[in-house]
Amino acid sequence: MFKKSILLLALSFSINTSLIAEKIAILGGGLSGLTTAYELVKNNIHENNEIVLFEGRDRLGGRVHTHYFDEDQKSFYEEGGTFIDSDHNQMITLAKELKIKLKKTSFVDKDVFVVNEEKFLKTKDAYYIVDMLVDFLNAFKDRNINLVHYNDQTKQLEYVKAEDYFNGLDEVAKKFLETYYFDEVGLDLNNMPAVALFWINEDLKEIKQLLKLKKSTIKRTFLSGLANKFAYRYSVKGGMSQLIDALENTVKDKVTINLNSKIVSIKKEDTLYRVGFENGEDFIADRIIVTLPFSTLRHVDVTDTPLTDLQRLSIQTLPYGQHIKIGIPLEAEKDVAKDLLYYVNLDHRFIGWAGKNAMTFFLGSSKSQEYGQGDVNNLVHDLMPGLQSKYKYVKDFGAPIIKNWVTDQFALGTYSGRSAECNIGIFNPSDTIRDIYVFAEPTIDNRFFLAGEHIMADGSAGHMEGAVRSGKIASGLLMGNLLK
Numbered sequence: 001m002f003k004k005s006i007l008l009l010a011l012s013f014s015i016n017t018s019l020i021a022e023k024i025a026i027l028g029g030g031l032s033g034l035t036t037a038y039e040l041v042k043n044n045i046h047e048n049n050e051i052v053l054f055e056g057r058d059r060l061g062g063r064v065h066t067h068y069f070d071e072d073q074k075s076f077y078e079e080g081g082t083f084i085d086s087d088h089n090q091m092i093t094l095a096k097e098l099k100i101k102l103k104k105t106s107f108v109d110k111d112v113f114v115v116n117e118e119k120f121l122k123t124k125d126a127y128y129i130v131d132m133l134v135d136f137l138n139a140f141k142d143r144n145i146n147l148v149h150y151n152d153q154t155k156q157l158e159y160v161k162a163e164d165y166f167n168g169l170d171e172v173a174k175k176f177l178e179t180y181y182f183d184e185v186g187l188d189l190n191n192m193p194a195v196a197l198f199w200i201n202e203d204l205k206e207i208k209q210l211l212k213l214k215k216s217t218i219k220r221t222f223l224s225g226l227a228n229k230f231a232y233r234y235s236v237k238g239g240m241s242q243l244i245d246a247l248e249n250t251v252k253d254k255v256t257i258n259l260n261s262k263i264v265s266i267k268k269e270d271t272l273y274r275v276g277f278e279n280g281e282d283f284i285a286d287r288i289i290v291t292l293p294f295s296t297l298r299h300v301d302v303t304d305t306p307l308t309d310l311q312r313l314s315i316q317t318l319p320y321g322q323h324i325k326i327g328i329p330l331e332a333e334k335d336v337a338k339d340l341l342y343y344v345n346l347d348h349r350f351i352g353w354a355g356k357n358a359m360t361f362f363l364g365s366s367k368s369q370e371y372g373q374g375d376v377n378n379l380v381h382d383l384m385p386g387l388q389s390k391y392k393y394v395k396d397f398g399a400p401i402i403k404n405w406v407t408d409q410f411a412l413g414t415y416s417g418r419s420a421e422c423n424i425g426i427f428n429p430s431d432t433i434r435d436i437y438v439f440a441e442p443t444i445d446n447r448f449f450l451a452g453e454h455i456m457a458d459g460s461a462g463h464m465e466g467a468v469r470s471g472k473i474a475s476g477l478l479m480g481n482l483l484k
C-alpha cells in the first residue's frame with residue numbers, strides 16, 4: 001500500500017512552478033537518471049528551473065547498452081539489460097510513450113537445452129531434476145523459522161548462509177540450482193543468506209504449475225519458466241539502446257547533459273549541494289538526485305551529507321552481481337531466437353540464449369571472472385559445435401565480444417543483490433517497508449534524493465523496471481518538495 005501510494009504520487013504530478021527557480025542536478029545518466037530527467041521535463045520543471053545531468057562515461061544509458069556487430073544493426077547483443085518481464089509496467093509504459101517497439105518472446109514452442117558432463121540431457125532427465133528441486137525447496141521453506149535471527153546486541157539481522165542447506169541434494173540438481181543462481185544473481189551461494197532461496201522458490205511455484213500441464217507442452221516450457229516466472233517477456237526491437245536514444249532525444253534541448261564528468265564528492269553547504277568532479281571542477285545545486293549504483297557511490301566522498309547511518313551502511317555493503325556477458329555474432333540464415341530459447345550449461349555454470357543472429361552467454365559469479373581472464377575464444381569454440389549440431393543453420397560465428405561489468409569503473413558489478421554481507425533484511429518479507437526507508441527515504445532537508453534500481457524494495461530492484469520506477473518516485477518527491 002505504502003509503495004503504491006508513493007508511485008502514484010510520483011506519476012500523477014503535474015505542477016505549476018512559475019515562482020520557483022532552482023538548480024537541479026541529476027547524477028548519473030543511466031536509465032534511472034534519464035527517466036528522472038524525462039519526468040521533470042514532462043512536468044515542465046525545466047521551464048522555471050535549470051536541470052543539469054552529469055554522467056561519467058562518454059555515453060548515456062549506463063548498464064543498458066546494445067553492441068551492434070554490423071553497421072546495418074541486424075546482428076546485435078545486449079551488453080546489459082535485456083528482457084522486460086510481462087509485469088514490468090513502468091518499462092512497458094515508458095517504451096509506449098517513446099514509441100519504442102517491443103518484441104514479445106513467448107516461452108512456448110521453443111527448445112531449451114541442458115548440458116551436463118558435455119552431453120545434452122534428455123528432456124525427461126532435466127524434468128526430473130527440476131521436480132527434485134521443487135521438493136527440496138519446499139521442504140527447505142518449512143525450516144525458515146531458523147534462518148534469520150535478530151541480534152539484540154548489534155541490533156542487526158543475522159542470516160544463515162544458503163550453502164549450509166545443500167547437503168544431501170543430488171549433484172546435478174545442485175549444479176542446476178547453482179547455475180540458475182549464478183546466472184540470475186551473479187553471486188555465489190555461499191555469499192547469499194538462506195532466506196534468499198524463498199525467491200527461487202517463488203519461481204519454482206510457476207514450474208509446479210507448468211508441471212501440471214500436458215507433457216508435450218511442459219517439455220518445451222518448464223525450463224523457461226524457471227528462468228522467468230512469467231509466460232512471456234519483451235525485448236526492444238532493434239536493441240535496448242534505442243530506448244536510451246529516444247530518452248536522450250526527448251530531454252536534450254531542455255536538460256544540460258554533461259558527459260565524461262566523473263563525480264568524486266558530494267557535500268552539503270548551507271542549503272546547497274556541491275558536486276565535485278575528478279577534474280577538480282564542481283557544480284552547486286539546490287537539489288540533487290543521485291542515481292549512481294552503490295557499487296560506485298561508495299567511492300564518492302559523501303561524508304558531509306545528511307544521509308542516515310543505515311543509508312551509509314547500505315551504500316558501503318550492498319553486493320553487486322559479478323557477471324560478464326559474451327556476445328557472438330552467428331552466420332545464421334534466420335533469426336536463431338525463433339527456435340532456441342535457453343542453453344543451460346551445467347558444466348560451465350552459465351545460461352546462454354539466442355538473439356537476432358547472435359548468441360549471448362551470461363556468466364555469473366567467480367566462474368565468470370575465470371572466463372573473463374582466460375581465453376574466452378577457446379571457450380566459445382569449445383561450445384559452439386554442440387549448438388551447431390542442434391541447429392544446422394548456425395553455420396559459423398565471429399569473434400566474441402566480452403563485456404566485463406565488474407571491472408567497468410562506472411558499474412563495478414552488474415546489478416544489486418542482497419546478501420548476508422549487507423545486513424538489511426530484504427528477504428524477510430516483514431522488513432520490506434523498512435527497506436524502502438533505508439534506501440530511498442529522502443534526506444531530512446528534502447533536497448538529496450536517491451534513485452536507481454538498487455533502492456527499490458518491491459521486487460523491481462536489479463531490473464530496468466527498478467531504474468524507471470525509482471526515477472519516477474525520486475522526481476515525484478522532488479517536484480512535491482519544490483512546492484514547499
Ligand SMILES: Cc1cc2nc3c(=O)[nH]c(=O)nc-3n(C[C@H](O)[C@H](O)[C@H](O)COP(=O)(O)OP(=O)(O)OC[C@H]3O[C@@H](n4cnc5c(N)ncnc54)[C@H](O)[C@@H]3O)c2cc1C
Nearest residue numbers: 028030031032056062063081082083263410452453463464
Ligand atoms: C549484464 C546485465 C544484464 C541485465 N539484464 C537485465 C534484464 O534482462 N532485465 C532487466 O530488467 N534488467 C537487467 N539488468 C539490470 C539493468 O540493466 C539495470 O538495473 C539498470 O539498467 C540500472 O539502471 P540505473 O540507472 O539504476 O543504473 P546505471 O545504468 O548504472 O546508471 C548509473 C549511471 O551513473 C554513472 N556513474 C556511475 N558512477 C559514476 C560516477 N562516479 N560519476 C559519474 N557518473 C557515474 C554510470 O556510468 C551510469 O550511466 C542487467 C544488467 C546487466 C549489467
